[in-house]
Amino acid sequence: MTPTTAPLLPPQKPFDPRTATIAIVTFNRSGLLSKLLDSVLEMEPRPGHVLVVDNASTDDTTEVVEGYRERFGDELVYRRMETNTGGAGGFSEGMRLAYELGSEWIWLMDDDVEVIPDGLARMGRWGERFASVQGRRYDFDGSEFYWQYRLSIPLGIPIPFAPAGFDDSGYREMNSGCFEGMFIHRSVVERIGLPDPRFFIYWDDSVYGWLASRLTRSVIVNEFVLKRTREIKQWDMGTRHLNASSDRYRYYIMRNRGIMQQYFRAHGAYRPALFAVGTAATFAKEIIRLTAVERTVRGTSHLFRGWRDGLKIARDRSFQTMPPLV
Incomplete structure (x- = not known):
């Protein structure tokens, strides 16, 4: 609705x-x-x-x-x-x-x-x-x-x-x-x-x-x-800011794309090609966050691991979204 x-x-x-x-x-x-x-x-x-x-x-x-x-x-x-x-x-x-x-x-x-x-x-x-x-x-x-x-x-x-x-x-x-x-x-x-x-x-x-x-x-x-x-340590871009993150956040921001995909699919909003572009853009943004805010390249492995696990979740046909309360 x-x-x-x-x-x-x-x-x-x-x-x-x-x-x-x-x-x-x-x-x-x-x-x-x-x-x-x-x-x-x-x-x-x-x-x-x-x-x-x-x-x-x-x-x-x-x-x-x-x-x-x-x-x-x-x-x-x-x-x-x-x-x-x-x-x-x-x-x-x-x-x-x-x-x-x-x-x-x-x-x-x-x-x-x-x-x-x-x-x-x-x-x-x-x-x-x-x-x-x-x-x-x-x-x-x-x-x-x-x-x-x-x-x-x-x-x-x-x-x-x-x-x-x-x-x-x-x-x-x-x-x-x-x-x-x-x-x-x-x-x-x-x-x-x-x-x-x-x-x-x-x-x-x-x-x-x-x-x-x-x-x-x-x-x-x-x-x-x-x-x-x-x-929070951040990169000040004027009105917008890019905050520092952590390895745990880096993992889940990619892994949870799989859960998001499941919700979009359940509600008829999933567009495979465009969503893939958005996932790649999310990965790129996290690389920028690492290099521009945290001044390091360490942590990319958590992004790749999250991306891999997110794909597994997205392919899980038994996944159920949260039910309404009434």
């Missing part, structure tokens, strides 16, 4: 912050998590629940979270995973728990951001018009962070030249998603299901945002609601 047939809309009623849940995924960064939880305490209004999904951290994350129990009271929900399921697994679990709490709105974020004090109110106002909303972020240094909110579906890659500015409407339509700030209504989650934990990291939010955009009018709004609290 597409937005041109029967689009899903949020309830046409004033936003109630008590129906919202902030779902945070964390792993071995208790210091950053503390900054985020402190910022949530300073919010006005605050959400009905604050949910922390801990990906089996080996630091003092459990003690840190429990130290906030008295200040948050029943608002705070803590879920410690038995193993590290990656960002994809953490957000899938966070979405599931928030949904089971009865949340109307689920606001996803990593542990390396802070929330602007009136951020939830800003998102809620847009939530009265749209069912899938992405706010904006400040970078670590206070500059405006640009996120590539449009995907070329045939190629399966972000469009780097999508306009950064906004017109008087205050929003731009998007067909992607970012779990660092995705604000989504439960009616959408019901129809597309939970995020797929098999991604582990990378492309999981892009695919999930694309699925949402097939059902409803998804938008990025000109509202700064988050600020990054972790500095």
Whole structure:
């Protein structure tokens, strides 16, 4: 089903912050998590629940979270995973728990951001018009962070030249998603299901945002609601940046092309020749990232290994996409 047939809309009623849940995924960064939880305490209004999904951290994350129990009271929900399921697994679990709490709105974020004090109110106002909303972020240094909110579906890659500015409407339509700030209504989650934990990291939010955009009018709004609290080595290209990566990311960015292909095929959007071009472009981009940002050529083996494993996933005819919740 597409937005041109029967689009899903949020309830046409004033936003109630008590129906919202902030779902945070964390792993071995208790210091950053503390900054985020402190910022949530300073919010006005605050959400009905604050949910922390801990990906089996080996630091003092459990003690840190429990130290906030008295200040948050029943608002705070803590879920410690038995193993590290990656960002994809953490957000899938966070979405599931928030949904089971009865949340109307689920606001996803990593542990390396802070929330602007009136951020939830800003998102809620847009939530009265749209069912899938992405706010904006400040970078670590206070500059405006640009996120590539449009995907070329045939190629399966972000469009780097999508306009950064906004017109008087205050929003731009998007067909992607970012779990660092995705604000989504439960009616959408019901129809597309939970995020797929098999991604582990990378492309999981892009695919999930694309699925949402097939059902409803998804938008990025000109509202700064988050600020990054972790500095990342990057290549500054003006409005755009190219961040440093890791061998794990390099593997999954290529391997998960296979999962993306399965989703595109299941929804009739897979174009073999063009998708292959997009995969080659992704590989080339990672080579540029290695040489221009990290000043090395070490790590290419992880790209090749991920590409090989992604092809195996793409050929798996038993692969099933995540089912709807209703």
